[in-house]
Amino acid sequence: MTLETKRIVIAATGGLFLLSLVLVQWMETARKAEEAGIRAPHVSVPASSRECVECHAEENPGIVAHWEGSTHAEKGVGCVECHTAEREDADSYLHHGEQIATVVTPLDCARCHDHEQAEFAQSHHAAAGNILASLDNFLAETVEGARLEFNPHSPTPGKAVDMVNGLASAYSGCQQCHGAKVAIQASDGGLITVDDLAPDADGRPTDLDAVGRITRDEDGKPLMYSGTWPNTGIGRLNLDGSRGSCTACHSRHDFSPRRARQPENCGKCHLGPDHPQKEIYEESKHGIAYRDLKDDLNLDAEEWVLGVDYAAAPTCATCHMSGNIRNGGTITHDPGERISWTNRPPVSRVMDTDINHEIVTEADPEARRSLIHDTAEQKRDRMKEVCSHCHSDGYVNSF
Amino acid sequence: MGVRAWLGDRLPVSGRQFRELTNEPVPYHLKRWWFALGGTPAYLFIVQIFTGILLAFYYESSPTTAYQSVEYITREVSFGWYIRSVHKWAATLMIVAVVLHQIRVFFTGAYRKPREINWIVGMCLLFATLMAGFTGYSLVYEQLSFWGATVGANIADSIPLLGSFMKRMMLAGDAYNQATLSRFFILHAAVLPVTIIMLLAVHITVIRLQGVTEFRFKDEDEGVTKTFNFFPDHLYTEILIGLVLMLVLSALATILPATLGPEANPLQTPEVIKPEWFFYVAFRWLKLFSGTAAILSMGFIVFVMFGWPFIDGWIRKNTRFKEASVWIGIFGVLIIVGMTLWEAIARH
Numbered sequence: 001m002t003l004e005t006k007r008i009v010i011a012a013t014g015g016l017f018l019l020s021l022v023l024v025q026w027m028e029t030a031r032k033a034e035e036a037g038i039r040a041p042h043v044s045v046p047a048s049s050r051e052c053v054e055c056h057a058e059e060n061p062g063i064v065a066h067w068e069g070s071t072h073a074e075k076g077v078g079c080v081e082c083h084t085a086e087r088e089d090a091d092s093y094l095h096h097g098e099q100i101a102t103v104v105t106p107l108d109c110a111r112c113h114d115h116e117q118a119e120f121a122q123s124h125h126a127a128a129g130n131i132l133a134s135l136d137n138f139l140a141e142t143v144e145g146a147r148l149e150f151n152p153h154s155p156t157p158g159k160a161v162d163m164v165n166g167l168a169s170a171y172s173g174c175q176q177c178h179g180a181k182v183a184i185q186a187s188d189g190g191l192i193t194v195d196d197l198a199p200d201a202d203g204r205p206t207d208l209d210a211v212g213r214i215t216r217d218e219d220g221k222p223l224m225y226s227g228t229w230p231n232t233g234i235g236r237l238n239l240d241g242s243r244g245s246c247t248a249c250h251s252r253h254d255f256s257p258r259r260a261r262q263p264e265n266c267g268k269c270h271l272g273p274d275h276p277q278k279e280i281y282e283e284s285k286h287g288i289a290y291r292d293l294k295d296d297l298n299l300d301a302e303e304w305v306l307g308v309d310y311a312a313a314p315t316c317a318t319c320h321m322s323g324n325i326r327n328g329g330t331i332t333h334d335p336g337e338r339i340s341w342t343n344r345p346p347v348s349r350v351m352d353t354d355i356n357h358e359i360v361t362e363a364d365p366e367a368r369r370s371l372i373h374d375t376a377e378q379k380r381d382r383m384k385e386v387c388s389h390c391h392s393d394g395y396v397n398s399f
Numbered sequence: 400m401g402v403r404a405w406l407g408d409r410l411p412v413s414g415r416q417f418r419e420l421t422n423e424p425v426p427y428h429l430k431r432w433w434f435a436l437g438g439t440p441a442y443l444f445i446v447q448i449f450t451g452i453l454l455a456f457y458y459e460s461s462p463t464t465a466y467q468s469v470e471y472i473t474r475e476v477s478f479g480w481y482i483r484s485v486h487k488w489a490a491t492l493m494i495v496a497v498v499l500h501q502i503r504v505f506f507t508g509a510y511r512k513p514r515e516i517n518w519i520v521g522m523c524l525l526f527a528t529l530m531a532g533f534t535g536y537s538l539v540y541e542q543l544s545f546w547g548a549t550v551g552a553n554i555a556d557s558i559p560l561l562g563s564f565m566k567r568m569m570l571a572g573d574a575y576n577q578a579t580l581s582r583f584f585i586l587h588a589a590v591l592p593v594t595i596i597m598l599l600a601v602h603i604t605v606i607r608l609q610g611v612t613e614f615r616f617k618d619e620d621e622g623v624t625k626t627f628n629f630f631p632d633h634l635y636t637e638i639l640i641g642l643v644l645m646l647v648l649s650a651l652a653t654i655l656p657a658t659l660g661p662e663a664n665p666l667q668t669p670e671v672i673k674p675e676w677f678f679y680v681a682f683r684w685l686k687l688f689s690g691t692a693a694i695l696s697m698g699f700i701v702f703v704m705f706g707w708p709f710i711d712g713w714i715r716k717n718t719r720f721k722e723a724s725v726w727i728g729i730f731g732v733l734i735i736v737g738m739t740l741w742e743a744i745a746r747h
Contacts, residue, residue, distance in 0.1 A: 003631065003632065006632075006636070007635070013639060014642055016642075020645075020649035020650065020653070024649065027481075028481070328463060
């Protein structure tokens with residue numbers, strides 16, 4: 001190569017390098033604009049989900065629009081990544097060449113968010129479906145409703161009604177928060193639930209006879225029982241054996257952290273005479289400050305750490321779940337980690353919990369000590385870490 | 400008084416002397432591109448110093464803040480993601496360039512008398528570069544950083560006699576603790592760069608004193624020493640290589656930017672622990688011959704690598720296998736590439 005050619009090549013390469021820096025500058029400006037909310041975030045549709053997005057943008061434009069505003073869309077997590085299923089899964093079906101399931105369970109979310117799912121699975125939230133087998137359920141299914149269809153003995157003008165579903169208040173009331181036992185219609189006229197499928201640790205059904213009784217439509221899609229699905233109750237009893245529904249707090253399909261941080265999100269369930277936490281909060285100084293200072297809460301912050309991203313007012317998430325500077329910004333998906341008493345039983349219990357996160361009821365001090373894995377005092381200390389951002393130790397300890 | 404005269408009074412180097420210093424005739428074979436690999440790691444090292452200083456403005460070397468500060472650099476600081484990505488990719492390319500340079504020197508026999516000392520200096524540079532890589536990825540304080548450092552310390556521990564002392568020196572105690580990370584940071588940002596600069600100074604001085612090894616190819620005339628000027632001919636080549644490297648770095652940093660794995664969790668051992676790719680060969684070796692046997696055999700191989708010019712000299716002098724080094728070199732490269740690929744493919 002002659003010197004002259006070398007000079008030309010150097011000039012050309014130098015120019016290209018400067019161009020690459022211009023590209024970097026453009027990327028940085030675009031990133032800052034997205035962060036500041038001036039520009040909509042870049043959406044990357046993975047190849048596997050391109051067909052889903054194109055079709056559902058016509059069929060259900062809201063779903064696609066919500067997803068496009070999500071962090072999932074920014075990170076290239078599409079439809080198939082969450083809805084993917086194995087052929088053996090009870091509720092799976094082939095949909096335009098992809099094996100999917102309609103119901104996305106915590107086991108599905110755990111493919112990426114395993115730590116969060118593990119915390120949630122040990123929480124009281126995940127056990128909310130236990131109400132279905134408790135005496136509380138007696139109110140919905142027997143006192144207010146009926147386990148069998150019945151004749152209301154009252155004419156409804158414009159409708160010829162002779163029999164009504166007696167479980168409507170359970171399905172549309174309690175189970176919308178506590179969670180339903182998701183069921184598929186069986187070919188023998190009954191219902192197939194997790195009890196029939198007996199799933200293994202991976203969520204695959206082990207009772208193949210039950211799988212054989214699943215009814216499907218002409219496209220092979222399982223027919224879900226409408227009393228139990230749709231349902232996003234936080235303690236939903238899923239067909240794969242998992243409990244709960246991440247969308248109870250992280251509404252689909254935008255999975256907005258901003259929304260999960262606001263008390264109205266919790267207020268969907270924590271309200272009313274039997275669990276009036278939302279009303280108590282609203283009338284408290286915390287709730288009043290929240291309404292007044294909501295704009296200062298930096299709700300779109302990436303981590304939303306108390307003491308770093310905001311300090312104006314606490315929401316439910318602030319105290320029970322979110323990170324703060326005292327705990328190194330650690331978020332928990334088990335609100336029970338910071339609650340030291342349960343007022344649910346007739347006589348309140350101190351929340352000394354064993355290795356399985358069950359309350360220790362043993363009375364003998366020695367035996368009790370050996371069983372306790374996480375003391376109520378430790379839980380209280382975690383909560384006090386939050387309190388201490390705005391209140392002095394004396395105030396916190398005397399409260 | 401003109402600027403030239405003013406400078407001339409204070410810097411007693413005349414224009415002619417300066418031209419002599421910078422314009423040493425360079426052997427003709429350096430016109431072939433692959434012989435310019437020696438300057439590549441030095442160039443990448445300058446990139447590392449520059450980007451490293453910018454990263455150090457924000458990095459905090461404490462287990463409680465290290466990961467967050469890297470996250471902050473990546474997500475918040477203007478151009479932070481770019482600088483971090485260039486630093487990461489330049490480190491990768493630097494190791495590749497050092498290894499390629501060393502392979503070229505090996506196969507062309509450029510380490511032979513009287514250049515044995517410079518081979519040893521080069522070996523020291525290789526190991527200092529690898530150490531800089533190891534301490535560098537330990538600083539991020541993601542799972543790989545923590546467990547990589549822990550495994551590294553345990554490997555050091557199995558070295559006979561010195562092992563436990565080396566482990567304690569590495570970790571600032573018997574196990575990973577609050578002081579470990581700052582020790583790695585000082586090594587990465589001060590001790591190793593200064594060591595590399597000093598070794599480079601010796602390396603280049605020795606090259607200048609001995610001159611670059613001359614090679615003659617089959618199509619060249621015998622007996623005629625052909626040279627060309629360092630300035631501007633060879634300098635242009637180096638500038639061009641530098642610009643191409645910057646383009647490659649820029650492309651890699653924007654297309655494959657440095658990512659951030661899960662934060663280090665001392666209570667959660669990852670299912671699969673793997674070091675960075677450049678330690679795959681050593682890692683596979685340790686898996687094949689576990690314990691002290693692996694350490695001792697690896698130590699022996701390193702010893703042979705350092706002393707190769709003398710071993711090769713003995714072989715050439717006392718046996719009829721004059722080109723044994725070529726076959727041994729091919730065998731060594733195949734082993735390194737093979738074991739690296741094996742470790743890359745293997746799940747455990």
